[in-house]
Amino acid sequence: MKNFRNHRESSFSCSEKGNIFVGNNGAGKTNILEAVSYLCLTKSFFAANDGAAVLIGEPGFFVSGEFESDYGTEFHAAVEFSNTEVKKKYNLNKQPIDQSSSVIGKFPLVVLAPEQNRITLGTPQDRRRFADLAISQTSRVYLEDLMEYRRIIRQRNRLLTGGREHGSAIRSSLEPWNESLIKTGSALIEKRMDFCKEFSFSIRRAFEDLAGPAEIPEIKYRPSFDEDEGTTSAERKELFAEKLERKFVDECRTGFSLVGPHRDEYVFSINGLDLRTYASQGQHKTFLIALKLAEFQFLQERCRETPLFLMDDVLSELDPSRSKKLLSLTEKTGQIFLTTTESSVVSRVSFPETQWKKHRVVQGTVKDAGDSETD
Secondary structure, X not given: OEEEOOEEEOOOOOOOOEEEEEOOOOOOHHHHHHHHHHHHHOOOOOOOOHHHHEOOOOOEEEEEEEEEOOOOOEEEEEEEEEOOOOEEEEEEOOEEEOOHHHOOOOXXXXXXXXXXXHHHHOOHHHHHHHXXXXXXXXXXHHHHHHHHHHHHHHHHHHHHHHHHHHOOOOHHHHHHHHHHHHHHHHHHHHHHHHHHHHHHHHHHHHHHHHHOOOOOEEXXXXXXXXXXXXXXXXXXXXXXXXXXXXXXXXXXXXXXXXXXXXXXXXXXXXXXXXXXXXXXXXXXXXXXXXXXXHHHHHHHHHHOOOOEXXXXXXXXXXXXXXXXXXXXXXXXXXXXXXXXXXXXXXXXOOOOHHHEEEEEEEOOEEEEOOHHHHO
């Protein structure tokens, strides 16, 4: 990492199992996980602005890393961002990659961090973002449809805003965009519904491992228009078109597209009760961890590549029992990157400490550390 966040220049090698980064708050631990995210996803897992990742006073940042797949294939990935050009470049094996869809899913990634509490506690957009990333890492077609859908929404909203401001008749102008919206949006809805069906088993198993069999979690997809479980693709498109027609006046008035996957919701529940309304704080935390463990299984099975698992200071938010359970369950995952202010955290896991590599993070520098240095 060069000029990345508060790291002027840091490099380190990794254990194939566990990597623990120990340091005080603000030392630069999360920045390391963010750099891994750039290599796997071409972007940060929590920040939307690439420029914010540049060390203050520097023109840009550079991050590179070496990967080895489950099948022994080696890759060199590098991300470079220029503040002056406001441009980001991604290279894989020294070849430029122009489309993020070519990278996402090649190095599958699961992130468990405090910011992701929004998945269970936040808005529908937070839940859609979680599911979209999980599905996109397993399906390039879905990712490309998602990017196309967002382009359609932007174009459609421009027309709606223009019609609102100038009072012009825009129905005929909207028609081709409506057709594209229905076609691409229906494909996304179908894939999301399939995701929920496939994901339900994984989250139930992960939740039971964490909390026992007494509580049964569920995830359901709720489109912005009513449809039955047995709705066909053709029927879905008809329902989509009917809802668009009913919302036409409201869309012209507001200047926004009000129907489609960008307005849909994922409903999380435990024993049939909506998580947002009835769950305790502990149930929210357990549900989120179960989501992430299920996401790991989902990606591993469909990408045919073991995901990296990033855990950013999550142990400080968990009681000792949940903390120990989480670390025990991560033994079943692949390579782990864990940040913490507590250097003795490795003693909580049952697999050998020799499988963990400790790094001390101090003011934007990373150093390998033995037990005597970190404990």
